[in-house]
Amino acid sequence: EPEVTQTPSHQVTQMGQEVILRCVPISNHLYFYWYRQILGQKVEFLVSFYNNEISEKSEIFDDQFSVERPDGSNFTLKIRSTKLEDSAMYFCASSVTSGNEQYFGPGTRLTVT
Amino acid sequence: AQKITQTQPGMFVQEKEAVTLDCTYDTSDQSYGLFWYKQPSSGEMIFLIYQGSYDEQNATEGRYSLNFQKARKSANLVISASQLGDSAMYFCAMRPPFSGGYNKLIFGAGTRLAVHP
Numbered sequence: 001e002p003e004v005t006q007t008p009s010h011q012v013t014q015m016g017q018e019v020i021l022r023c024v025p026i027s028n029h030l031y032f033y034w035y036r037q038i039l040g041q042k043v044e045f046l047v048s049f050y051n052n053e054i055s056e057k058s059e060i061f062d063d064q065f066s067v068e069r070p071d072g073s074n075f076t077l078k079i080r081s082t083k084l085e086d087s088a089m090y091f092c093a094s095s096v097t098s099g100n101e102q103y104f105g106p107g108t109r110l111t112v113t
Numbered sequence: 114a115q116k117i118t119q120t121q122p123g124m125f126v127q128e129k130e131a132v133t134l135d136c137t138y139d140t141s142d143q144s145y146g147l148f149w150y151k152q153p154s155s156g157e158m159i160f161l162i163y164q165g166s167y168d169e170q171n172a173t174e175g176r177y178s179l180n181f182q183k184a185r186k187s188a189n190l191v192i193s194a195s196q197l198g199d200s201a202m203y204f205c206a207m208r209p210p211f212s213g214g215y216n217k218l219i220f221g222a223g224t225r226l227a228v229h230p
Contacts, residue, residue, distance in 0.1 A: 043218075
């Protein structure tokens with residue numbers, strides 16, 4: 001069964017460093033998403049992406065964040081200058097169309113020290 | 114603004130029994146979608162079931178069913194014949210209408226379910 005994959009599973013970085021989180025969505029899906037979950041809290045929407053552009057973003061997704069689909073399979077989330085409060089689990093998700101169920105990857109746990 | 118409320122931080126159930134996890138939502142829109150996801154201790158988010166606001170019948174997927182009461186704005190998840198592997202965090206989520214935030218899911222705080230043998 002096709003699934004969303006994410007790398008790395010765990011990333012440790014120092015405050016102020018740039019990180020890139022990688023995702024491979026399900027191959028026939030057209031909509032891609034990033035969510036984050038701070039430890040013990042609810043899952044929060046960051047951004048959705050379709051047709052090579054952002055279709056929606058939350059107030060969390062400020063200028064420090066960017067997304068890219070550099071080729072036909074990868075979807076990346078970049079945090080330019082990490083802060084302690086960026087420590088969270090980051091989930092990538094994809095869906096066939098907007099509004100359909102979203103399938104989540106296993107997540108990348110980001111720890112900022 | 115849309116909001117999802119899960120009032121049960123924790124629930125427990127005996128193996129083979131049925132359990133209902135509560136979810137209420139707040140929206141003034143008529144068109145929306147409701148989802149349930151399972152998050153085991155390993156951390157991944159697993160899609161369980163979907164209900165569209167215009168669907169007349171309650172959604173079912175195997176042992177999962179969604180008790181959708183539109184007038185009460187509730188979308189409770191019913192798990193029948195609980196298994197030990199059902200022990201996990203369960204999140205209710207809403208997809209807003211096309212006019213406002215169609216491309217995102219809004220999650221509740223979750224309910225932690227423990228299945229006892």
